[in-house]
Amino acid sequence: MPTLDGRVVLITGAAGNLGQASARAFATAGARIALVDHNLDALTGLQAEIHGSAAFAADLIQPESVAAMVAQVHQHFGRIDVLANIAGGFTMGPAVHETPDRDWDRMLDLNARTVFNTCRTVIPHMLAQGSGRIINVAARAALEGKAHMAPYCVSKAAVITLTESLAAEHKDRDITVNCILPGTLDTPQNRAAMPDQDHTQWVPPAALADVILFLASDAARCVTGAAVPVYGRS
Numbered sequence: 001m002p003t004l005d006g007r008v009v010l011i012t013g014a015a016g017n018l019g020q021a022s023a024r025a026f027a028t029a030g031a032r033i034a035l036v037d038h039n040l041d042a043l044t045g046l047q048a049e050i051h052g053s054a055a056f057a058a059d060l061i062q063p064e065s066v067a068a069m070v071a072q073v074h075q076h077f078g079r080i081d082v083l084a085n086i087a088g089g090f091t092m093g094p095a096v097h098e099t100p101d102r103d104w105d106r107m108l109d110l111n112a113r114t115v116f117n118t119c120r121t122v123i124p125h126m127l128a129q130g131s132g133r134i135i136n137v138a139a140r141a142a143l144e145g146k147a148h149m150a151p152y153c154v155s156k157a158a159v160i161t162l163t164e165s166l167a168a169e170h171k172d173r174d175i176t177v178n179c180i181l182p183g184t185l186d187t188p189q190n191r192a193a194m195p196d197q198d199h200t201q202w203v204p205p206a207a208l209a210d211v212i213l214f215l216a217s218d219a220a221r222c223v224t225g226a227a228v229p230v231y232g233r234s
């Protein structure tokens with residue numbers, strides 16, 4: 001188990017399946033945790049569970065909201081060592097030629113703009129500190145366009161490319177930037193949506209959280225610009 005004793009970790013989408021699992025993994029590793037989601041009430045239980053954590057509300061699609069949240073986190077903890085960009089989401093849609101602007105914009109905003117907004121706001125703090133670790137969440141579906149999923153696939157492909165650009169920009173400054181490519185997560189929502197599939201083949205959120213923890217740790221100090229597949233047995 002890697003240790004992150006006292007390091008400050010900002011987790012977006014902390015109220016969700018992977019966000020909660022990651023917060024617990026980082027807490028077990030000794031980190032101090034900033035829990036970020038757009039619904040502060042949804043973080044109450046997790047904040048109470050994780051000693052020393054603090055909760056912050058932000059709409060990660062809105063640059064002003066991200067700027068205010070990052071300023072609050074920095075003021076509270078004094079530094080930001082790790083940024084785990086976990087917030088994101090998925091919707092199926094019609095074929096591309098029938099896709100309305102709002103569906104396209106929604107996926108690009110939720111999955112790509114959120115990562116752009118947090119990275120550009122947190123990185124100046126990491127540059128001032130002289131170190132940092134950023135882990136973004138793309139998806140297996142980023143690697144090959146699927147029917148009726150174009151906005152999602154494109155938005156997650158953008159996360160991979162953004163990760164590579166950021167890694168190249170900061171490779172000489174002890175700031176690593178990597179992303180993970182989850183296959184289907186074993187979540188209550190996926191079990192409800194796909195009741196006939198074998199969920200033992202899927203990835204438990206806690207297993208994915210272990211990969212995020214590794215990428216944030218000193219053990220991964222020479223890994224940057226990677227897109228790590230985490231598919232379980234699917």
Ligand SMILES: NC(=O)c1ccc[n+]([C@@H]2O[C@H](COP(=O)([O-])OP(=O)(O)OC[C@H]3O[C@@H](n4cnc5c(N)ncnc54)[C@H](OP(=O)(O)O)[C@@H]3O)[C@@H](O)[C@H]2O)c1
Binds near residue numbers: 012017036086088
């Ligand atoms: N689940 C899968 O099978 C799967 C597969 C591949 C990749 N992924 C990726 O893995 C990540 C985590 O997935 P998950 O299943 O843990 O998702 P989740 O349970 O839906 O968690 C995402 C969290 O982000 C929050 N959020 C959404 N929009 C936001 C915004 N604009 N500002 C702040 N917070 C916002 C959500 O709040 P609300 O619930 O209130 O919207 C939710 O709490 C996502 O990036 C997802 O795309 C998931």
